[in-house]
Amino acid sequence: MLRVAAVIAALLLTAGPAAAHGFGQRFDLPLPLWLWVTGAGATIVVSFVVVALFVRERPGGDLYPRFVLFRRAGRGAWLVWLLRVVVAALFLLTVATGLFGEEDPYHNLTPIMVWVIWWVGVALVCILLGDLWALVNPLDTLFRGFEALTHAHPHYDYPRWLGTWPSVLLFFLFAWAELVWDAKDEPLLLAYATIAYAAFAWIGMILFGREAWLRRGEAFSVAFGVFARFAVLDVRDEDVALRPPGVGLLNERAVSVSFTVFVLLMLSTVTFDGFLETPFWNRLFSGAYNLPVMARILFDLSSEGIDDAQVMKSIGLVAFPLLFVVVYWCGSWAMVRAADLFRRSGPPRAAVSVTDAATGFVLTLVPIAVAYHLAHYLSLLLTAGQLIVPIASDPFGVGWDLFGTAGYRIDLGLVGPKFFWYTATTVIVIGHAAAVYLSHVVALRVFGDRRAALVSQGPMLALMVAYTMLSLWILAQPIVG
Amino acid sequence: MRLSRSLVLLLVLLPLTVQAQETATFNLALADGKLVNAPDTIRVQQGDAVELRWTSDRPMAIELHGYEIKTQVSPQTPGVMSFRATIAGRFQVHAEGSSHGHATILYLEVYPK
Numbered sequence A: 001m002l003r004v005a006a007v008i009a010a011l012l013l014t015a016g017p018a019a020a021h022g023f024g025q026r027f028d029l030p031l032p033l034w035l036w037v038t039g040a041g042a043t044i045v046v047s048f049v050v051v052a053l054f055v056r057e058r059p060g061g062d063l064y065p066r067f068v069l070f071r072r073a074g075r076g077a078w079l080v081w082l083l084r085v086v087v088a089a090l091f092l093l094t095v096a097t098g099l100f101g102e103e104d105p106y107h108n109l110t111p112i113m114v115w116v117i118w119w120v121g122v123a124l125v126c127i128l129l130g131d132l133w134a135l136v137n138p139l140d141t142l143f144r145g146f147e148a149l150t151h152a153h154p155h156y157d158y159p160r161w162l163g164t165w166p167s168v169l170l171f172f173l174f175a176w177a178e179l180v181w182d183a184k185d186e187p188l189l190l191a192y193a194t195i196a197y198a199a200f201a202w203i204g205m206i207l208f209g210r211e212a213w214l215r216r217g218e219a220f221s222v223a224f225g226v227f228a229r230f231a232v233l234d235v236r237d238e239d240v241a242l243r244p245p246g247v248g249l250l251n252e253r254a255v256s257v258s259f260t261v262f263v264l265l266m267l268s269t270v271t272f273d274g275f276l277e278t279p280f281w282n283r284l285f286s287g288a289y290n291l292p293v294m295a296r297i298l299f300d301l302s303s304e305g306i307d308d309a310q311v312m313k314s315i316g317l318v319a320f321p322l323l324f325v326v327v328y329w330c331g332s333w334a335m336v337r338a339a340d341l342f343r344r345s346g347p348p349r350a351a352v353s354v355t356d357a358a359t360g361f362v363l364t365l366v367p368i369a370v371a372y373h374l375a376h377y378l379s380l381l382l383t384a385g386q387l388i389v390p391i392a393s394d395p396f397g398v399g400w401d402l403f404g405t406a407g408y409r410i411d412l413g414l415v416g417p418k419f420f421w422y423t424a425t426t427v428i429v430i431g432h433a434a435a436v437y438l439s440h441v442v443a444l445r446v447f448g449d450r451r452a453a454l455v456s457q458g459p460m461l462a463l464m465v466a467y468t469m470l471s472l473w474i475l476a477q478p479i480v481g
Numbered sequence B: 001m002r003l004s005r006s007l008v009l010l011l012v013l014l015p016l017t018v019q020a021q022e023t024a025t026f027n028l029a030l031a032d033g034k035l036v037n038a039p040d041t042i043r044v045q046q047g048d049a050v051e052l053r054w055t056s057d058r059p060m061a062i063e064l065h066g067y068e069i070k071t072q073v074s075p076q077t078p079g080v081m082s083f084r085a086t087i088a089g090r091f092q093v094h095a096e097g098s099s100h101g102h103a104t105i106l107y108l109e110v111y112p113k
Helices: A002-013 A031-054 A077-100 A109-128 A132-136 A138-150 A163-179 A187-208 A210-216 A219-228 A257-275 A279-288 A294-302 A308-342 A352-392 A417-447 A448-476 B002-019
Strands: A066-070 A233-236 A241-243 B023-031 B035-036 B041-045 B048-058 B060-063 B069-073 B079-084 B090-098 B102-109
Touching: A031 A417, A031 A448, A066 B060, A077 A109, A077 A132, A077 A187, A109 A132, A109 A187, A109 A219, A109 A352, A132 A219, A138 A187, A138 A210, A163 A187, A163 A219, A163 A308, A187 A210, A210 A219, A219 A257, A219 A352, A241 B090, A257 A308, A257 A352, A257 A448, A279 A294, A279 A308, A294 A308, A308 A352, A308 A417, A308 A448, A352 A417, A352 A448, A417 A448, B035 B102, B048 B060, B048 B069, B060 B079, B069 B079
Parallel strands: B023 B048, B041 B102
Antiparallel strands: A066 A241, A233 A241, B023 B035, B048 B079, B060 B069, B060 B090, B090 B102
């Protein structure tokens, strides 16, 4: 068993034909010092303003304002289906170009589609507008087709103990592929990975039913769903409504522990992506060679043909989320302790456990991650994303020119660094404000007592400021490697 | 600590960027595929005329990404990259032919006006 694992690891970690340089290479200038300091200052000020507003504000109800745009009542269903069919066709095309197209990632649809248009682009739509993935998910569409043909019924009830854990595991593997895997830009291997994921999802749907699996086992439905809770469009079965950004994260009841871990995994991997490009990571990496034990292990592995950089990144990818979980649970513990100490004597309430706090507050961290995601990936979308223009005309890289755009060359000057600097800083400060606000609302609900709620937010505020500072710090680092 | 280091860096680089009004020229020497006696990042202002003059103790191919400018350098013949820094951003210079494979040897930072 161990041997098989070792062989698989060796296969995955052995560098393929060395790509000239990473697909989606970044050209971002680090935030200038003054802007970093301004952003950090604004973060602190905004925190206190939000807290001060809360001291005065009467606690309102949990419901947020909704402005109904239109009632659904089956209207527009054909439009949604048209969209579903188009996206399913795009999905099949993306797999086909990977299998049969040109090997060069710059002349093949698969890498740009997966890493930029889908993972960055769809996430962006989910964050700003609403849950696009739930609307068009091709795995869902294709399986619905399969269901219609075979009249298949789920074999088992989804076990409760399994929770969102399948998504946690699958998202971890995805993050590994995105951040560590050397061959992630090779169209053929990327197509295999996509097929493997789709097959796994379909097996899950066959066993436990389509909807059960989409809700807990399809990592991207869960991930994009988390992002979309921030969005302004509130899509329900009966209607589509507008709501203030972020309020969708005020979950009506506490989420499960597995879902909490999933959210923390998402937040930590998004941050880890930026962290890997900092000089600090490079120093950690070379520092590892100063430890005789690590140096020996890395040396032995590389003599087996396993790339040491990937080993180090893999270790980081495990350690980073674990660190997030531990720090967050400590923060939750501190929150509960603070609230207990300062609770006014009154009618006794059921004690709030640390787990209650952790699962109750986790979604309030999402705006900070969403903001960092936007700040980090916007430039990638606007630079590397332009590759879709020539590739759309020639998805297989065989010399077609379907739309007459095959000769388009990427314009790196489309938007300048100043645009990114100001957008990134603004977005991060706004995201922080939203997080602090949401977490105060949740505190009122979880701890009941106004004073206890306010005091409980001391540790949470410290946690959020630290997290926001980490985001800003990474953006102020020069990108290396 | 960071602030003071940035200030020092600023003071060191300020003369470079001021003279850059005409042509910012950088003499870059490679030994065993690595830069000798130079910082790993050079900074210019957007719009500057830039000239990177390369010498090397071994034949190498050097490429400035983003601007997509390539040059060859060998012990006998120096390589020159001469261009106007029209695009702002941070760009990697890669070298091929060293024992370190395809490595980043220098970053060029073009700051917006």
